[in-house]
Amino acid sequence: MSRDTRALLARALERRAPLRQDGRTTAFRWVNGAGDGVPGLTLDLFGDVGVLSTYDERDPAPVADAAMELLPLRAIYGKARPREAGTLRGEERAARAPALPLRGQPVEAVEVLEQGLRFRIRPGEGLAVGLYLDMREARGWVRAHARGRTLLNCFAYTGAFSVAARAGGAARAVDAELSRRSLTWAEENAALNDQSPPAADRLAGDVFDWLRRLARKGVRFDAVVLDPPGFARGKARTFSASRDWPALVAEAAPLVAPGGWLLAACNVAALPARRLEAALADGVRRAGRTAEEVARPDASPVDFPAPRGEEPPLKVRVVQLGVLTSGR
Secondary structure: OOHHHHHHHHHHHHHOHHHHOOOOOOEEEEEEHHHHOOOOEEEEEEOOEEEEEEOOOOOOHHHHHHHHHHOOOOEEEEEEOOOOHHHOOHHHHHHHOOOOOOEEOOOOOEEEEEOOEEEEEOOOOOOOOOOOHHHHHHHHHHHHOOOOOEEEEEOOOOOHHHHHHHHOOOOEEEEEEOOHHHHHHHHHHHHHOOOOOOHHHEEEOOHHHHHHHHHHOOOOEEEEEEOOOOEEEOOOOEEEHHHHHHHHHHHHHHHEEEEEEEEEEEOOOOOOHHHHHHHHHHHHHHOOOOEEEEEOOOOOOOOOOOOOOOOOOOEEEEEEEOOOOOOO
């Protein structure tokens, strides 16, 4: 094991001291690639389990060994990340995310805290283990602004935004998600936080289909969360973040009640913030709405530092939508 590797991990861990000392949060990013001097690699901590992701052909073993020496971890799992996970087929996806850990003993599931809320992590489940840590600030923003509101959580995955909204006093939080497995997981997360949303608040199927169906029924929400993958393949169409944000916003905006807000999140580095903002504005115009930006709850610089002079890959924009214009 390289002394330099151990020293880099130790310095990164020290930078996370505010999170480590916060007993209400036990999941955070230990190493954020080039931002911590380790390009092409990230290391996430979920309680006493690590998830080490590589984005090149390097051997992850030295980093795994250093991490196990610095902290008493039960296991470290390895993920070989592709450029576009949504394009992978089953066998290739499984090969990139082995069910057994790189180091330590297998851990089927571990429960973690995020700002006092509980979430179930399955480190050997695949490339995605149950919670995207860079969205912690965005979930906190939703929680702080959810009281009395109704929320539609699109591309809900394991329902973390809805859990946060209900914890903040939301009147209702609805998850729309293609994967029934993920919706079952979302139900587990809700139960971990003593929440019992009705089955009607879990919408299984293509999100674009649900947006159109809800619009036809005249359903409105006080808030809509859009956190799509960079690339996704549905039954009748594909979604590419670099191409399809305007169309997505145009279909989601009609579901937002006047004065309500839409949260848009994009973690595609190839789509810079200015292009995302232009795409959001285009989609709002297509829907015949007005919009005013009210927040940017991006990833925390404590555990998601960006290299000096570079834009962070995650962009989160919250816009408040006005009434329909007369031309719509």
